[in-house]
Amino acid sequence: xxxxxxxxxxxxxxxxxVSRGVARALGLRxxxxxxxxxxxxxxxxxxxxxxxxxxAVAARCPAPVxxxxxxxxxxxxxxxxxxxxxxxxxxxxxGAVSVVxxxxxxxxxxxxxxxxxxxxxxxxxxxxDIGTVVCPEAPVKVYLTASPEARARRRSAEVAGSTxxxxxxxxxxxxxxxxxxxxxxxxxxxxxxxxxxxxLTLDEVVTAVLRLVAE
Ligand code: ADP
Ligand code: CDP
Numbered sequence: 001x002x003x004x005x006x007x008x009x010x011x012x013x014x015x016x017x018v019s020r021g022v023a024r025a026l027g028l029r030x031x032x033x034x035x036x037x038x039x040x041x042x043x044x045x046x047x048x049x050x051x052x053x054x055x056a057v058a059a060r061c062p063a064p065v066x067x068x069x070x071x072x073x074x075x076x077x078x079x080x081x082x083x084x085x086x087x088x089x090x091x092x093x094x095g096a097v098s099v100v101x102x103x104x105x106x107x108x109x110x111x112x113x114x115x116x117x118x119x120x121x122x123x124x125x126x127x128x129d130i131g132t133v134v135c136p137e138a139p140v141k142v143y144l145t146a147s148p149e150a151r152a153r154r155r156s157a158e159v160a161g162s163t164x165x166x167x168x169x170x171x172x173x174x175x176x177x178x179x180x181x182x183x184x185x186x187x188x189x190x191x192x193x194x195x196x197x198x199x200l201t202l203d204e205v206v207t208a209v210l211r212l213v214a215e
Pocket of ligand 2: 010038101129
């Protein structure tokens, strides 16, 4: 069975870029579990499901067919056959995803799907609960952090027309929801190594993770 690298941390800490770099370097697959929560949220919004009603979200969440492509050079995500890679990054989905992700039935369904994709391993998996819930037996667990300012600066450099202040405020809101929800909140897994990326370049972080894998 292949290696599993579990990569957790808050948004803008560098999970996606670092995970893809590590997967590429080691010839592993790559799974972005945040994209699956975003895909579920995109579908709920399109269906007009009342996101303020957790029972309604729970009742509908088995329906969408969510398929993740795991090539680190070109990850893909489809919902009911529709390529949603772009729309799931929109402000409407970003603003709603943490509410949908707090519904236990949504988490149970997506964790099942994630474990199916992970299969026998050979994969870098990034998210919020990979080391704690999805794959606690992963031999390498990384918890990425960075200062709120650095995280907001990185994200606002990616999103056209957004200020660092607005990003920082939106991220803080999502951080709070993600780390205080009752089911599987964001937290550092037992056995995880914390890497503060604030003062590091992307290459330096990738190198640090590769060193952990080699240990
Ligand atoms: P996350 O998946 O945790 O939200 P991303 O991988 O999307 O984070 O990173 C956000 C941005 O930060 C990317 O554009 C990435 O290139 C940039 N970045 C700058 N410095 C670093 C670093 N030291 N480590 C990781 N990413 C960095
Ligand atoms: O893009 P960003 O790094 O900000 O976030 P993401 O990784 O795309 O995840 C979006 C949201 O999905 C998070 O804010 C969480 O609410 C949720 N999520 C989760 O609950 N569990 C995961 N394993 C991954 C994401």
